[in-house]
Amino acid sequence: MNSASEDPLSRREFIRRAAAVTAGWGGVSAAAAPPSRRTATDLVPLGRTGLRCSRLGIGTGSHSGRVQCALGHEGFNRLLRHAYDRGVRFIDTAQSYRTHSWIQPAIKGLPRENLFLQTKISGNPEDPLRVMDQLRRELGTDYLDSLLIHCATTPDWDQSRRRAIDALAEARSRGWVRAGGVSCHSLPALKRAASLDWVRVNLVRLNPQGVLMDTPEPRWNAPSGARHVPPVVREVRRMQANGHGVIGMKIIGEGRFTDPDAREKSIRWVMKNRLADAVVIGFKSAAEVDEAIERINRALAEA
Numbered sequence: 001m002n003s004a005s006e007d008p009l010s011r012r013e014f015i016r017r018a019a020a021v022t023a024g025w026g027g028v029s030a031a032a033a034p035p036s037r038r039t040a041t042d043l044v045p046l047g048r049t050g051l052r053c054s055r056l057g058i059g060t061g062s063h064s065g066r067v068q069c070a071l072g073h074e075g076f077n078r079l080l081r082h083a084y085d086r087g088v089r090f091i092d093t094a095q096s097y098r099t100h101s102w103i104q105p106a107i108k109g110l111p112r113e114n115l116f117l118q119t120k121i122s123g124n125p126e127d128p129l130r131v132m133d134q135l136r137r138e139l140g141t142d143y144l145d146s147l148l149i150h151c152a153t154t155p156d157w158d159q160s161r162r163r164a165i166d167a168l169a170e171a172r173s174r175g176w177v178r179a180g181g182v183s184c185h186s187l188p189a190l191k192r193a194a195s196l197d198w199v200r201v202n203l204v205r206l207n208p209q210g211v212l213m214d215t216p217e218p219r220w221n222a223p224s225g226a227r228h229v230p231p232v233v234r235e236v237r238r239m240q241a242n243g244h245g246v247i248g249m250k251i252i253g254e255g256r257f258t259d260p261d262a263r264e265k266s267i268r269w270v271m272k273n274r275l276a277d278a279v280v281i282g283f284k285s286a287a288e289v290d291e292a293i294e295r296i297n298r299a300l301a302e303a
Helices: 011-024 072-085 100-107 128-138 162-173 187-195 231-241 260-272 286-302
Strands: 043-045 052-054 056-059 090-092 116-121 144-152 177-184 201-205 245-249 278-282
Touching: 052 056, 052 116, 056 072, 056 286, 072 100, 072 286, 090 278, 100 128, 116 128, 128 144, 128 162, 144 162, 144 187, 144 201, 162 177, 177 187, 177 245, 187 201, 187 231, 201 231, 231 245, 260 286, 278 286
Parallel strands: 056 090, 056 278, 090 116, 116 144, 144 177, 177 201, 201 245, 245 278
Antiparallel strands: 043 052
């Protein structure tokens, strides 16, 4: 109780002091709130395509899908559903993967608008438009979010696979495909992809260890004190400057990074350097999904 000589605390002053205490506990106004922390399951813009996908995607083609097929249909379904429940909304597949026809039953009942489906067309078929129609029907969808020319390796791949590329443009005009692009498996192919205006999505092999990479160098690790930019990174920066969406693959060296430190190193390198809008990892267990989410979240928080 105040003595007669003390002025009682005004309501305005009480509120001001209370607000100061609250701020000391970490409470801040909405206007001053820090930006949300980035996570593995954020829906992120894919270049300037106007599309969004989860930062982490689940790959279904480890060793052409043999790894995922070994789970059996029920195990494969559980794996995709677990990833979805954790917030992974991006599924990567391909015509040549044994799991392509497994995906439709695995995602049955999930809201189509919540999924980002990416597949790939192989070779340069006589009737590529028919194949593209087949791919979307096999996945049980009216449209594909991303359709890629699969496994480009030569510097003139856009000429040698012209039929498929022309059909991709037609598929987009029909509303079957929202964005087209390419999956590259050589540095010359990657350089060509970075320069092409029609390419909107690039699937790029990325890891700092140089394993299964589009580079002539056996390793990317520079000598002590040397400044070294891996050639793939130079092409990725060109893609980003041109508004292409960049999706990283082989982040775990197609399963070769059995040492947890190697997985940590690769994920940190990709996230810290912002080399990709999103990454796809071929999982074979729920534990691997959970680990990847944890590692990506930690890398993003420290980037």
